[in-house]
Amino acid sequence: MDIEVLTIFPTMFDLFWEHGIIRRAIAQAKIRAAAVDIRAYTQDRHQVTDDRPYGGGCGMVMKPEPLARAIAAARERSPQAVSVLMSPQGEPLTQARAAALAGARGLILVCGRYEGVDERLVESRIDYALSIGDYVLTGGELAAMVVMDAVVRLLPGVLGGATSADHDSFAEGLLEHPHYTRPQAFDGYAVPEVLLSGNHQAIDHWRRETALMQTLFRRPDLLEERPLEPLQIEILERWRSKLERILHQQGTHRADPSPRGRQDG
Ligand code: 4FV
Numbered sequence: 001m002d003i004e005v006l007t008i009f010p011t012m013f014d015l016f017w018e019h020g021i022i023r024r025a026i027a028q029a030k031i032r033a034a035a036v037d038i039r040a041y042t043q044d045r046h047q048v049t050d051d052r053p054y055g056g057g058c059g060m061v062m063k064p065e066p067l068a069r070a071i072a073a074a075r076e077r078s079p080q081a082v083s084v085l086m087s088p089q090g091e092p093l094t095q096a097r098a099a100a101l102a103g104a105r106g107l108i109l110v111c112g113r114y115e116g117v118d119e120r121l122v123e124s125r126i127d128y129a130l131s132i133g134d135y136v137l138t139g140g141e142l143a144a145m146v147v148m149d150a151v152v153r154l155l156p157g158v159l160g161g162a163t164s165a166d167h168d169s170f171a172e173g174l175l176e177h178p179h180y181t182r183p184q185a186f187d188g189y190a191v192p193e194v195l196l197s198g199n200h201q202a203i204d205h206w207r208r209e210t211a212l213m214q215t216l217f218r219r220p221d222l223l224e225e226r227p228l229e230p231l232q233i234e235i236l237e238r239w240r241s242k243l244e245r246i247l248h249q250q251g252t253h254r255a256d257p258s259p260r261g262r263q264d265g
Contacts, residue, residue: 001155002078002106003033005144006070008049008113010035012141022148025158033148038062041069050114059115064124067110067117071125074108081106083127084147085117086140090129093147095170097130101147102154109147111140173226174215177207209235 005013013035017026025031039047043065050060071083082104091097101107110117110126122129132143153159180191194206212235215222228236 001031001102001104001152002081003031003109003148003152004074004078004081004107005033005035005109005111005141005148006038006067006074007035007111007139007141007144008038009111009139009141010037013145016145016148021153021158025152025155028157030155030158031152036070036074038066038070041066041073053115061115062112062117062121064118064121067121068125071108071110078106078108080104081108083108083110083125085110085112085122085126085129086132086143086147087112087116087122087129088131088134088136090131093130093132093150095150098147098150099154101151107148107151109140109144111144113139170222172211173222173228174211174232175219175222177211177214208232212236 007013016022017033022031022033026033038049042048048063049066050062053059053061075081075083082101084101084107086109130143130147132146137143180195184191184196192206194202197203208231212223212232216236216239223236
């Protein structure tokens with residue numbers, strides 16, 4: 001996969017290319033990655049990439065022409081590349097969207113600065129706007145790094161055999177189960193017995209159940225978004241009947257607050 005990042009701060013990526021999964025993906029030639037200085041595509045002596053907004057108001061806007069030239073040059077190098085603008089107005093970055101982008105032949109990640117990019121550039125040269133969250137950054141560079149990290153780790157063979165993205169949080173639409181490693185006792189906290197049992201069926205069931213529990217309590221929205229597996233439905237049904245029994249009992253306690261009610265409730 002070819003990845004070109006268009007930015008006025010290309011050196012921000014120098015260390016990014018040299019660490020972790022990104023470094024390994026480059027070394028394995030799974031990706032060809034470069035940060036390109038938008039200023040190189042200006043035609044004035046001061047290499048101006050921004051200007052005052054039409055209609056007045058504070059801040060500056062990125063000019064369309066340097067970006068259009070930079071995108072055209074990147075497309076020369078990677079004709080099938082998808083051009084992606086990092087923007088709060090973009091589609092939210094999700095695991096599914098990262099997986100979709102991992103299928104692209106190339107990415108041209110456009111990093112805005114100032115108040116944003118001239119809209120005519122967006123309409124005419126951008127295939128896809130992507131947001132990493134509902135907050136405003138000072139530039140798209142950090143967002144581009146987040147996207148590259150989420151996408152490159154999904155490329156075949158990038159995550160070594162041991163680790164696979166298949167069990168990722170969100171890969172199955174749920175939050176991940178908790179993880180434990182040595183020491184067996186830490187600060188008086190133990191490791192769940194089942195994980196020490198060697199009983200892989202029980203361990204797998206525990207992991208599924210705790211992933212579901214974590215998701216139910218922390219991100220119930222994720223459980224509504226997509227169809228769950230029969231086993232997950234079965235677990236939720238079991239919890240529902242437990243909850244109903246408790247609530248029913250609580251109802252009887254309230255109906256008959258007398259100590260006797262409490263006793264033989
Ligand atoms: C952003 C986000 C983001 C907006 C103006 C750059 C800044 C400045 N990008 N997800 N949230 N971008 O805040 O992707 O140009």
